[in-house]
Amino acid sequence: MPSHIPVSKISSYIGQDIILKGWVYNRTDKGKLAFLLIRDGSGFVQCVAFKGDLQPETFDLITHLPQESSVIITGAVREDKRAPGIPGGFEVGIRDLQVVQAADMDYPMALKDHGVDFALDNRHLWIRMQSQWAILRVRAAVMTATREWLNANGFFEMSTPILTPAAAEGTTTLFETEYFDEGSAYLAQTGQLYNEANIFAFGKVYCFGPTFRAEKSKTRRHLTEFWMLEPEIAFCDLDGLMDVEESLLTHIVQTALKECSAELKFLNRDISKLESMAGPFPRMSYDDAAKYLIDLYEKETDPEKKELLKFEWGMDFGAPHETELTKLNEKPLFVYGYPSAVKAFYMEPWPDRPEVCKSVDLLAPEGYGEICGGSERMSDPDKLLARIQKEGLPEEAFKWYLELRKYGSVPHSGFGMGVERVTAWICGIEHVREAIPFPRTIKRIYP
């Protein structure tokens, strides 16, 4: 009696009879021959029916199967270089086919390019397509690799609250909701402040969950709901933080290469660009980056490009600036020591240079830009209080946060990593909305 196997393991069953349970992704009839591309969640494999090998009614059933019908197939595995699929190169000679459900014939997702609007309205079906399946498998691998590295390196996963009181960082627009008789609550835009409390109990921690930004950002790099990893580390300075980011990112990329080679190949990702992606990553000061950008701006002759590259010391980088900086290297680039004015209030000032802070962004190559942002946190309670007052933040809301610095304060650092941005970069795709199963953007909350 043949056993039920996943498509992903098919290479171990050459010459054997097996059972597949899945869905008809595509069908091609050719007279007395029919090809079914079957997907079962673990992969895509071609199944072949010869009229002569089957009961006439079974063959007739196969040649009339609607796309997306659910089926159970019995047959023999053989190697064939012509066979499409993921991983591909194998096919199943159908001996028997049982229809679990014949799908309605008006399945809307054709196997070709669709417009963004249509594809997103049909996201619940779009995720069945090979490209989206491959991207989301890479995303899962990124998330698994992330936890793997952190757990192996002494970090504890600490869930931080999603429902939070007002004013975490002050600047960002938050989603607001009613909270019983306590007034308004807000969906978390970061778990960092809570993780700063957690490190004094657990040393090295991380939170890994959804994050919400109500800002009306409409670009290929923004979602209103996205997943963020936020490690926080006690007794760690800015250099130590960059070491952690470097090792973690290296592990994530190498794992994706190992676990998802078929997916990346299907996505036509230039693997060689990822293979060299191991630490150390170059580290550049904001001052040097600013000098480079100002120089570039002055040399630019095209007036349109010149306007985009406009830059002076003290500005935060725009997307065109990030792109220019990432062109300098094949690897991700650390830029550290940003002006305090463009960064959050809790970042530790540079010694003897209070206008600069111990912050660091990690910019992914090939124009992907910022994938991690972090800093050494202010550890002195008096300086922190002064900064909170200067920013006009409500002091009483930060009472607990200030207390962390009263009882055994230490230098500590942390960063946030955007899962969808990392996934989009590894997959080589245009837009972060394809790097999450059901993207939430400013204009979309369906499906």
Added chain:
RNA sequence: UCCUCGAUAGCUCAAUUGGCGGAGCGAGCGGCUGUUAACCGCUAGGUUGUAGGUUCAAGUCCUACUCGAGGAGCCA
């Protein structure tokens, strides 16, 4: 919030200076023993986003609106 672009068959797109709304894919039927988004033949499929306006005549020009996109700002 600002700037720019777009909306024509189920989907992706054509339609010349304002002059009879088409094709491919998908769907149905038939043909084909190696297809890779197969191919060949036939069939069905339309209130051109909405509301006005200009004109002998509007998919095409004008006004307003709706919906969407990607860029700025802000950020991961």
